Amino acid sequence: MHVLITGGSRGIGAATARLAGARGWSVSVNYVSNAAAADEVVAQVRAAGGKAVAIQGDAAVEADITAMWDAAEAAFGPVTGFVNNAGIVAPGSPVAEMPTDRIEGIFRLNVLGAFLGLREAARRMSKSRGGTGGSIVNLSSMAATLGAPNEYVDYAASKGAVDTMTIGLSKELGPEGVRVNGVRPGLIETDIHASGGEPDRAWRMGVTSPMGRPGTAEEVGEAIVWLLSDAASYATGTTIAVSGGR
Ligand code: NAP
DSSP states (O other): OEEEETTOSSHHHHHHHHHHHHTTOEEEEEESSOHHHHHHHHHHHHHHTOEEEEEEOOTTOHHHHHHHHHHHHHHHSSOOEEEEOOOOOOOOOOGGGOOHHHHHHHHIIIIIIHHHHHHHHHHHHOGGGTOOOEEEEEEOOTHHHHOOTTTOHHHHHHHHHHHHHHHHHHHHHGGGTEEEEEEEEOSBOSTHHHHTTOTTHHHHHHTTSTTSSOBOHHHHHHHHHHHHSGGGTTOOSOEEEESTTO
């Protein structure tokens, strides 16, 4: 198995890379700016028993996406698993106060970037186009169903779009030997909350969830790796919540 993970240098993507490494898989670890973090993940994947390479590229930029897939294929051959993971939030704000450039930034990566990543996957993995088939996992969010009022409705809406991509592409690519699923994390302890201006957000809100705590990146990664694997051979078009019941 050769897995390409966008945003594999930190958080959920990094945990997924490590779990894939433990299965002996080859992992192409994409990052945008934190080369040191990506190098550390590469070392961890190798230590776990897999192969890995770090690939710089902005998952919101078409040319970078193409180059990223080229670099991955050059390293380990055809990509058989694609984790469409790179995503951002912005500081909490009511919709009425949101500047346009903030909304554009979120939609550029979380919607346009995610969609272009899926287009590249469809072009390269589809059997009728010479691909080998495989499995795609899109990172959604519980925000897509909860709406994230007064925090980031823009982010929530971007993940709603991701959910629709999962449904549509699973129907297109089923006959192509490609399964397409999603994972919908709840409050997970990663750097994303600090990037939204509130490092403690996962704990502040996680204690109010039915399980009384936030989740770990590894707990989400386990679901992603399962969906990638042959153990999920009849699962397509679904999005699994890993949210502690939230
Ligand atoms: P994170 O800890 O903030 O890590 C973000 C990762 O994405 C980093 O590896 C970062 O690379 C990369 N990245 C950011 N912008 C990028 C770009 N333009 N191109 C390529 N890579 C880029 O995030 P996370 O919490 O693991 O989130 C991963 C996914 O899960 C996201 O789609 C997020 O929306 C979703 N999610 C997270 C939570 C949560 O509570 N954590 C909940 C629901 C959904 P660098 O290291 O180079 O900066």
